[in-house]
Amino acid sequence: AQSVTQLGSHVSVSEGALVLLRCNYSSSVPPYLFWYVQYPNQGLQLLLKYTSAATLVKGINGFEAEFKKSETSFHLTKPSAHMSDAAEYFCAVSVVEAAGNKLTFGGGTRVLVKP
């Protein structure tokens, strides 16, 4: 079974500073990895996904993530935080199984951006 761990349930960054959200996964087979963002009272919006084409994945809103197999990590970064980045971010893993497929989510990291 796969699992996802997001280090830090809350992260506070200053506007213009680097955003770094950590995600480690556990999977016995090559995973597909996703980052989603959730704004208050809304559903989840895909930021980016890794499907083995390239280890550095660029997403929307200036976010990117790097897949590191040796570290089983898929950390999300953005060079310069904007006030509009305040939201909750979820890392998720999907594995193709005989029983079917599903997304397994991490616990989420809530980002606060200080002016």
Added chain:
Amino acid sequence: KAGVTQTPRYLIKTRGQQVTLSCSPISGHRSVSWYQQTPGQGLQFLFEYFSETQRNKGNFPGRFSGRQFSNSRSEMNVSTLELGDSALYLCASSLALAGAETQYFGPGTRLLVL
């Protein structure tokens, strides 16, 4: 192209009642998955439907059930509601079975059980 729609957006029920939630996927998408989001347990997978067949199921009691219609629309039913069923229920659709496919989420149905 319209996104995933969920109805109703908000529901208040009392313990013991049952509830049915509806999800209309993006046009052309054949896979629909359901998730429960609570502050304590986070996002948890309920089930996935593809071509009217349940393909995978999460660790939820039998009170939680679902179905998918020939037009890919899906419904989720919770019977004998408990206080702990209060949650945001999210529906997601994808072109094919989830895996590498991106799942697109609806805005959710917020259920409050009193």
